[in-house]
Amino acid sequence: MRIIVIGAGVLGVTSAWYLARDGHDVTVVERASRPGEETSFANGGMLHASHAEPWNAPGVVWQLLRWLGREDSPLLLRPGQIPRLAGWGLGFLRNSTRKRFEQHTAVNASLAVYSLGLLRDLRRETGIRYDEAGNGILKVFHEHEAMDKALHASHLMAPLGVRHSVLDPRQTVALEPALEEARHQLVGGIYYPDDESGDARLFTERLAALAADRGVDFRYATAVEQLRLDGGRFQAVETSSGPLPADACVLAAGNDARRLAGRAGVRLPIYPVKGYSVTLPLQGWSNPPAIPVIDDARKVVLTVLGDRVRLAGTAEFAGYDSSLQTRRAATVLRQAAGLFPSLGEHADGCEPAYWAGLRPMTVDGPPILGASPVPGLYLNAGPGHLGWTFACGCSHVVADVIAGRDPAIAMDGLEQRRFQR
Numbered sequence: 399m400r401i402i403v404i405g406a407g408v409l410g411v412t413s414a415w416y417l418a419r420d421g422h423d424v425t426v427v428e429r430a431s432r433p434g435e436e437t438s439f440a441n442g443g444m445l446h447a448s449h450a451e452p453w454n455a456p457g458v459v460w461q462l463l464r465w466l467g468r469e470d471s472p473l474l475l476r477p478g479q480i481p482r483l484a485g486w487g488l489g490f491l492r493n494s495t496r497k498r499f500e501q502h503t504a505v506n507a508s509l510a511v512y513s514l515g516l517l518r519d520l521r522r523e524t525g526i527r528y529d530e531a532g533n534g535i536l537k538v539f540h541e542h543e544a545m546d547k548a549l550h551a552s553h554l555m556a557p558l559g560v561r562h563s564v565l566d567p568r569q570t571v572a573l574e575p576a577l578e579e580a581r582h583q584l585v586g587g588i589y590y591p592d593d594e595s596g597d598a599r600l601f602t603e604r605l606a607a608l609a610a611d612r613g614v615d616f617r618y619a620t621a622v623e624q625l626r627l628d629g630g631r632f633q634a635v636e637t638s639s640g641p642l643p644a645d646a647c648v649l650a651a652g653n654d655a656r657r658l659a660g661r662a663g664v665r666l667p668i669y670p671v672k673g674y675s676v677t678l679p680l681q682g683w684s685n686p687p688a689i690p691v692i693d694d695a696r697k698v699v700l701t702v703l704g705d706r707v708r709l710a711g712t713a714e715f716a717g718y719d720s721s722l723q724t725r726r727a728a729t730v731l732r733q734a735a736g737l738f739p740s741l742g743e744h745a746d747g748c749e750p751a752y753w754a755g756l757r758p759m760t761v762d763g764p765p766i767l768g769a770s771p772v773p774g775l776y777l778n779a780g781p782g783h784l785g786w787t788f789a790c791g792c793s794h795v796v797a798d799v800i801a802g803r804d805p806a807i808a809m810d811g812l813e814q815r816r817f818q819r
């Protein structure tokens with residue numbers, strides 16, 4: 399089959415890879431001049447099935463109100479955005495009941511565990527390197543209540559294959575000695591041994607090169623303006639360089655998926671949630687952790703990627719504005735330096751690279767995968783804060799659906815039709 403993939407982010411490139419492996423004739427259309435230039439560019443680098451909970455946890459509404467308009471908060475809702483959030487925002491809150499949160503956590507966890515298994519297979523099959531590390535991930539806590547909540551989620555995910563061990567402060571520091579400088583702050587940690595880390599952009603770029611070797615045609619600097627349907631069926635994509643007809647199309651356009659699908663009459667309730675990252679050279683920092691660390695209270699993650707350190711965090715409801723606000727970026731660095739004081743000193747002596755990106759977040763948490771109401775149009779969209787973790791799983795599932803195979807995981811809660819009820 400001739401298939402067009404829209405977008406060369408981590409989801410689009412993994413889609414192209416699996417589709418080409420199935421023997422399809424694949425063209426990837428990307429508006430940037432190379433792969434991985436948008437949200438997959440400088441994310442937190444965490445491959446964490448352990449972090450599968452959607453962000454609309456019970457109680458999120460109080461947290462949002464508490465931090466409303468506060469520029470230094472980890473979760474920022476600008477009052478001016480409230481009217482624009484309208485339908486999506488109400489849906490986001492509606493999905494924050496305990497029952498739905500637990501259902502969506504389970505859907506995400508199954509997908510994430512499946513995805514990490516596929517990533518390991520892909521590594522074995524191709525030898526791809528992306529500053530990866532398989533040291534697990536350590537979540538640290540400053541309050542017992544927060545740790546209890548995380549333990550509840552970890553217990554939910556354990557039967558789905560997310561192993562964890564609970565650590566007191568002494569055990570936490572014994573596992574990761576770099577946390578000695580924060581020992582007095584901690585009430586404990588949870589270690590997830592099967593999680594991994596790696597640079598999503600390096601992976602995307604290198605997998606795109608491998609896919610091109612396999613015959614995938616990458617058309618860069620080409621924007622898709624709209625999808626053309628004929629008799630309600632997908633027929634072609636209209637691009638800045640003219641129409642490209644195909645038998646099928648996989649929409650992996652990150653934050654533009656909603657607009658493109660919407661113009662074809664397919665509703666994708668996805669909203670961009672802004673985040674920041676900071677990248678510093680590793681050399682010169684006296685105390686880097688060997689294990690990637692998530693500070694639950696500060697909502698910041700820290701991981702070593704090859705010879706660099708990547709910090710990421712903050713969630714901001716600011717519409718499609720992906721501009722870099724120095725103050726918000728500095729918040730990420732300050733939060734990380736709260737846990738690792740020596741990192742603050744290190745940052746003063748080097749030039750950190752700041753980046754802002756938009757997480758394509760669905761209203762309920764899980765991504766939107768597989769068939770759409772338009773025959774020939776398939777969806778690989780809305781991975782939110784977990785797109786790097788989910789990438790191989792999402793894209794394999796979509797390739798399965800196109801091939802008419804049963805995906806290895808249940809599709810309940812992942813398909814677009816959940817929004818048609």
Ligand SMILES: Cc1cc2nc3c(=O)[nH]c(=O)nc-3n(C[C@H](O)[C@H](O)[C@H](O)COP(=O)(O)OP(=O)(O)OC[C@H]3O[C@@H](n4cnc5c(N)ncnc54)[C@H](O)[C@@H]3O)c2cc1C
Pocket residue numbers: 404405406407408409410427428429430433434435436437438439440441442443444445446598620621622623650651652653654655658672673674675699710711754755756757758779780781782783784785786787788
């Ligand atoms: C601060 C931050 C930290 C994060 N940390 C993590 C983490 O630690 N672990 C994790 O699992 N996830 C993390 N994420 C989430 C993850 O980065 C995203 O979910 C993932 O990168 C999304 O990939 P994508 O391929 O869907 O989108 P993108 O990478 O945005 O790719 C979409 C591509 O489509 C192209 N495109 C869009 N519209 C068009 C069009 N009309 N025509 C042609 N091309 C088009 C874009 O140019 C882009 O290249 C983080 C995100 C942020 C912002």
